[in-house]
Amino acid sequence: MARFSFGRVLGLACLVVYAWALHEVYLEVISPKFAYNGQVYQEPNLVYYAISVLLLSLAWLTGPYRLRSGSDFVLWVFFYLVVASVALVPHFAQGVDASTALxxxxxxxxxxxxxxxxxxxxxxxxxxxxxxLSPRVFVWLLMAASLLSLVYLGLSGNLSFSVASLFETRETRFEYRDVVSEGSGLLGYLVRFQGYVLGPALLAFAFQRNNWVGVALAVIGQVAIYSLTAYKIVFLSVPVIIILLVLFRRGRGVSFAVVGFAMTVILVVGTSVDRILDQPIVSEIFINRLLVIPGFLTGVHVWLFTDAPKYLWSDSVLSSFVSAPYPTSSAFLVGHALTGGMETTANANIYASGFANAGWVGIVVELLVFALLLFAVKACTQRVDRAAVYSTLLLPAVALANSGIFAAFLTNGFAYALILLLLAPRSRSDPQNEQGGPRVSTS
Structure with a gap:
């Protein structure tokens, strides 16, 4: 049983406020602005919603309170971007009835x-x-790999540094999708490798060694990937990773309660700013994309596939063995159901993907694979500097909000991250103990 310290009480209080604020931002900002995407508000059953908040609070208490491993970090991200969203959003986002939401x-x-x-x-x-590898060799290896990927982007004509507006990216995304579909597929994998893993890893390890050439190369790479794809999370990863590195420098760390407090503050302040300006600035970049849509799309997947044929992973890992029941992937099928168009993709998380593939059994299957992934993360990050581990795993963990487990591993960075972290320099003992103690350097 968890001890009820002040931090835990604060964390639970923040979680209750978070549940209230998420409902309010959906009602007041997101639904009015994004109803054309199917994000319509429905009045929640207050009793069922209260039960869900209670269940979420109990889940919060049983999770890791302080970071002790890379798997703990992935679980923290998974809690707010997937579990909390799936537990709360279907109650007030039109899709399923109240009992199914519960x-x-x-x-x-x-x-x-x-x-x-x-x-x-x-x-x-x-x-x-x-x-x-030695710290110096590892950083130079990351720099060489980043430079090669940027050279490839330049030779293929896809290198650009004209950073588009953070709010006018739809056309850029469609253009990038067309480029990938017309090419050999290498560009798509390279973009994920560079933008989701290689760039963040280089930024983290170079920053820690005061290798400013490496830091500059990492930032240039992230800007180039954003310019090509309009993936906001790639662009925003730079300041987030720097914050992570500063927080964990000299052994300092944070508790889950502090993270919960920060998430609640961002949600409340962001909602207030958007309502005052009557523009979905914070809501579009952060709240809707990462905190609302995962739960919303899970409800839509359950609604759409409850009585419909399931994919059985025929549009992913079993495509060579299972015939697809539909002429398009589940992401495009759900997107069509929401908007009526075939250009919208509705990529979703483990719960949504699992249900689309094999119903409730499919959810169990994807969760089992997720558990194995956590084991691999913990095994490959033993004695690696924790701040660098969290920075390298950041975007693959965030990608869990909008991808099934197989896509998360094979496409969205986890496989690449595990390989890099396996090569990363290790200390003679655990670099950070449970309380965030001092690291033991290899240099």
Missing amino acids: LLSSVACVSYVVICRVAATWSPDLFPNWTG
């Missing part, structure tokens, strides 16, 4: 508790004598 809340919260308990029992040390 069922989704229960599945999300219970599964999070089980995964956290299982992950907490794992202490893998699969490579006890492996010290990784």
